Amino acid sequence: MTFSGKDGLAATSGDVLEERGKTSSFGESQNQKRTNYFNTPLKTEKASSFSKRSFKSVKNAFKKTGRSSSLQATFADSRDPNYEHLVQNLCELLLSEGKIPEKYDDYHTLFRFLKARGYDLIKAKDMYLKMLMWREDCGVDVIGKDFKYEEYDEVKKCYPHGFHGVDKYGRPLYIERIGLVDLSALLKVTTIDRYLKYHISEQEKTLNLRYPSCSIATRRHIASTMTIVDVKGVTSPIVLIRHMIETLHQLFVVNAGSGFRVLWKVLNPFLDTRTFSKIQILGSQFKNKLLESVDRSNLPDFLGGDCTCAEHGGCLKEDIGPWNNLEVHHALKVRTMNRLSRKRWQGQNREGPHDDLTQKEPLAPQPNKAIRGQVDYDNMAQQISALEIELHEIEMILRSLLSRHGKLVDGINQLKGMTKSVSASGPSRHLYDC
Numbered sequence: 004m005t006f007s008g009k010d011g012l013a014a015t016s017g018d019v020l021e022e023r024g025k026t027s028s029f030g031e032s033q034n035q036k037r038t039n040y041f042n043t044p045l046k047t048e049k050a051s052s053f054s055k056r057s058f059k060s061v062k063n064a065f066k067k068t069g070r071s072s073s074l075q076a077t078f079a080d081s082r083d084p085n086y087e088h089l090v091q092n093l094c095e096l097l098l099s100e101g102k103i104p105e106k107y108d109d110y111h112t113l114f115r116f117l118k119a120r121g122y123d124l125i126k127a128k129d130m131y132l133k134m135l136m137w138r139e140d141c142g143v144d145v146i147g148k149d150f151k152y153e154e155y156d157e158v159k160k161c162y163p164h165g166f167h168g169v170d171k172y173g174r175p176l177y178i179e180r181i182g183l184v185d186l187s188a189l190l191k192v193t194t195i196d197r198y199l200k201y202h203i204s205e206q207e208k209t210l211n212l213r214y215p216s217c218s219i220a221t222r223r224h225i226a227s228t229m230t231i232v233d234v235k236g237v238t239s240p241i242v243l244i245r246h247m248i249e250t251l252h253q254l255f256v257v258n259a260g261s262g263f264r265v266l267w268k269v270l271n272p273f274l275d276t277r278t279f280s281k282i283q284i285l286g287s288q289f290k291n292k293l294l295e296s297v298d299r300s301n302l303p304d305f306l307g308g309d310c311t312c313a314e315h316g317g318c319l320k321e322d323i324g325p326w327n328n329l330e331v332h333h334a335l336k337v338r339t340m341n342r343l344s345r346k347r348w349q350g351q352n353r354e355g356p357h358d359d360l361t362q363k364e365p366l367a368p369q370p371n372k373a374i375r376g377q378v379d380y381d382n383m384a385q386q387i388s389a390l391e392i393e394l395h396e397i398e399m400i401l402r403s404l405l406s407r408h409g410k411l412v413d414g415i416n417q418l419k420g421m422t423k424s425v426s427a428s429g430p431s432r433h434l435y436d437c
């Protein structure tokens with residue numbers, strides 16, 4: 004497999020939570036998209052704590068009888084009115100060719116393609132179509148849904164990398180310690196093909212989970228990543244190439260030696276101005292520069308911050324961030340449910356399976372009410388989605404309780420052991436003798 008889809012990966016949106024395993028909607032509801040295109044307000048929840056939930060909060064979750072409303076809030080969608088007509092034009096251009104699948108038809112995705120191609124409509128369309136082709140050729144949907152990287156833990160030992168919370172703006176913070184990569188050990192525990200699939204699956208996770216979660220947690224549209232690459236001992240800047248994508252907000256290269264800097268200057272003429280402006284090459288005195296963008300408490304100690312993630316065995320061991328927060332998960336599901344429900348309703352009232360009925364008896368927009376004499380599939384779908392959310396919450400709570408149950412059992416066994424030793428060494432033959 005060749006990893007030729009950089010543009011494709013870069014330009015898919017993090018705004019949309021994909022329906023996993025859902026088939027493409029090529030050719031379906033295209034006219035509907037034309038009319039509904041900008042009717043997609045973003046709904047999200049209030050910013051929540053990124054810390055792990057305490058046992059108390061988990062216990063309190065049991066008391067909730069319905070879906071949490073504590074996080075319900077709205078944030079304004081950030082759109083530049085100067086470019087809305089261009090995005091609309093791109094949408095119509097793709098619609099005219101019947102090539103705009105539902106999961107990539109949102110404003111932010113199309114805007115990113117335009118931005119990446121200097122707002123040139125034709126170039127943006129070509130780039131979009133290449134992205135679709137690349138996704139199909141490489142089976143990106145299948146990889147994102149089904150790929151399991153069993154060697155993940157082993158790979159992390161010889162290639163320290165991972166997400167570590169967010170920067171000050173709320174973007175996912177990604178860190179790599181290239182200088183510590185043990186390539187021969189890496190190739191013993193994985194293959195290039197499997198590593199590329201892992202890379203694709205991680206990109207999918209970023210687009211479909213990390214960005215939407217960060218958007219919800221910050222009440223802003225988040226669709227780019229802050230990256231720090233530690234190149235201590237590395238002389239070739241070529242290792243940075245794969246980071247040069249549209250979803251990159253900024254890349255800090257730290258511990259760059261003189262050899263690295265010289266080669267970087269050689270590479271510079273081949274980089275476009277936008278990419279170049281996103282990269283800062285820093286030597287060993289990088290700490291203050293990083294602290295301008297990342298809170299000290301969220302910066303690993305090996306980069307000059309205070310975080311050690313001792314409870315996880317190190318900062319890059321766990322994929323920590325708002326995307327693992329239970330409340331953000333819940334909010335994300337509600338948002339997706341609302342979005343899908345809105346689309347279903349829009350389809351139903353225009354060209355859906357109920358067209359015959361609506362022609363006889365035009366209805367006012369009442370998405371939650373059953374049309375007379377027919378099953379209210381929309382309402383049922385909402386109820387099923389709500390139950391799925393509850394089920395997911397219960398599953399996470401049970402997992403937490405199970406973990407605590409194990410610790411309690413260990414504690415009880417320790418106490419029993421202590422009781423026996425006290426009993427054996429004390430004057431009484433039995434602890435409970437009167």
Ligand SMILES: [Zn+2]
Pocket residue numbers: 167302303310311312317318319
């Ligand atoms: Zn940490």
